[in-house]
Amino acid sequence: MANIVYEKSRGLTDTPFTYCPGCSHGTIHKLIAESLVELDVLDKSIAIAPVGCSVLAYEFFNCDAIQAAHGRAPAVATGIKRVEPDKIVFTYQGDGDLASIGTAEIIHAAHRGENFTVIFVNNGIYGMTGGQMAPTTLINQKTSTSPYGRQESTTGKPLLVSEMMAQIPSATYIERVSVHDIRHITQAKKAIKKAFEYQIANKGFSMVEVIADCPVGWNMTPVDARKTIADAMIPYYPLGVYKDAGGEA
Amino acid sequence: MKVLMKGNIALSEAAIQAGCTAFFGYPITPQNEIPEYMSAKMEPAGGVFIQAESEVGAINMVYGAAAAGARTMTTSSSPGMALKQEGISYLCGANLPCVIVNVARCGPGLGGILPGQSDYFQATRGGGNGDYYTPVYAPSTVQECWDLVFHSFDIADKYRTPVMILLDGMLGQMMEPVETKVHPRLNVDKPWATNGNAASRPRNAITSLSLFGEVLEAMNLERFKVYEEIAKKEVMVENTVKDGDTVAIVAYGAPSRIVVNAIDELKEEGINAGLIRPITLWPYPGDIFLNLPSSVNHILVAELSMGQMVEDVRLAVNGKYPVHFYGRTGGVVFEPIEIANKVREILGKPTKEIESKIESKTATQDENLRGGI
């Protein structure tokens, strides 16, 4: 008998991911799936997929899932969670979805203290539409709509979403993590799991911002992209817990 | 027992009685009584009420609650309905049942809060992107507001589609006696719901997306089969045109009541006219125009708009009759005498003098605002 040393999480379907080589989405999906399985809530979970690269996430998570309009996932999650308060509801959103078109929905879901979990993937770019500038694109970063590099004078400074969300009185748990190496992936898993634990314990709104890469959009190799997270993203987006009003889970 | 109630209150209480367990709204005049009522009554009834951050938020909460299998409703008024169009398109694309109420005002833009019927195109043509329709019901009495809410929830569940109830501020604000009968509910299983019950069945996924042309086309064709069935089975219309009537006047919603007064006024001078009042605006009761009595030789369409439903009438009539139009907009509500005069004009008879209105400003706007062809 062969030893099983590694197994794909039962929290994911067998549908092959549609993500580009080196993209962080796969890793983040895995962390969510593992958390739901470990907490034994997979069968009563409902995932809300955004518009963006992860639009097909409803095909990947092995639980009930629904695809929402661009930016509206927190409103959709609100509708579901309020009529199914005993179920586990989470949104999976990118930076265009959450930090640009969906700012009203995310802020007010937190403002109401909705008891669901938000996984916010910040890779500083619109991936699916071809690498346009996001609110989280770094200064001087070149994208297809900031071809000379993002200029502060006309587009402002990158939006610090976790810092902003932590100011909302009814938000319970806000943490920023990264998935660029094993140590950080382990920490990201802990944060994601904790967010779900808080939801299970009815502690209210939780959001984990995951700093991620987009090798294709950033126009670099996956290895360089991971290095760029450490060298350029994290210095601007410091990792850590921005708010924890939940006590011990 | 009858209860005197506003149209807005009838819509609200009927929704609760019809089993609506999730209401999402946002303040906008002239529908504010509905979220106010729901905020007081939903929780005691075991339901959910949320005053959303916007109409966009509200319709997407409806999308979530509908996906989870709840009977859910949102209400708004014209500019707010414009914001909901994205969500309505998604609801249609994902085949999710819900009830959406538009207590319409006048536009475009912020327009005004007085009654209007200029959201007819938006309601009947699918105001969002893509190939879709929603059944649209147009009550003309407070009793009909009550009854059509029950019907709308049933139709929504039966065909897995959003259903719209379109009225104007006049009907939302007015009171009439209502027989508060609780109609039996059509119970429809929702095995497709994403309600987190995957322990006892295969997982469900809800989406309006398909990146493959043939797949999306097939989804659309399937949906249009349902539309065909709705068009075949669910048309509702009130028709009082009878043999001997020379003019058929077409009007819907509360303004059709003003047409009734005009018809009475005309009768006194020997002019016979009848009313065709579509209750479903989509599917449109076009067939009614194919079987009118031979005495009819003119159709007059009266709307509180520059002429929107008149296009459906022209399509249905297809050249068989001359189609005339009389409309007021901006929140100006026509008086019976205006409709009667239009009929007199069509028939080549002398018109009667319209006394200056109470609001003299309104009267001076007449010529600029009067639609007509």
Next chain:
Amino acid sequence: MTSRMIFSGFGGQGVLVLGEIVATIAMNKGKKVTWMPSYGPEMRGGTANCSVIVSDKVIGSPIVQADIDILCAMNGASVDKFLPKVKPGGLVLVNSSIATKKIQRNDVDVVEIDATNIAGKVGSLRVANMVMLAGFLKKTDLFTLDDITDVLKQRFKGARSQDLIPLNIKAIEYGMEE
């Protein structure tokens, strides 16, 4: 038989409620009724009015803009605005505490009711609208004092608000004595 009525006054004088009470009484007596407020910007402060139609047959338009059978005017502006629209032979009920100008029409039946002052005498200015009902009792056979009492019992269901019924009735009776 159809009665087309306007109830009009300052916002806060209770004209919308007064119209609603009359409509409810008529409904209870098996009539067809409609009640339609003016819900334009004027509802914030300023003047308020509502149209009430009571009829034996199905009511078409709920809006009363002309051919008024009964005008119940709680202030002078309401008289100015609606008096020209009252039918010859129509009834005009005027709150003479506030609308002090002489009514300039001889072809209508005018009843002056010192409503605001009477309401003050019985202890609450808020019942001035109810005093106006005395005009209906004097001049029409639409309803009786008992009909009004029945509706008030429906409206004031709570134990505490039951106490308000005698106050309202007293106000109407004072109005009758005038």
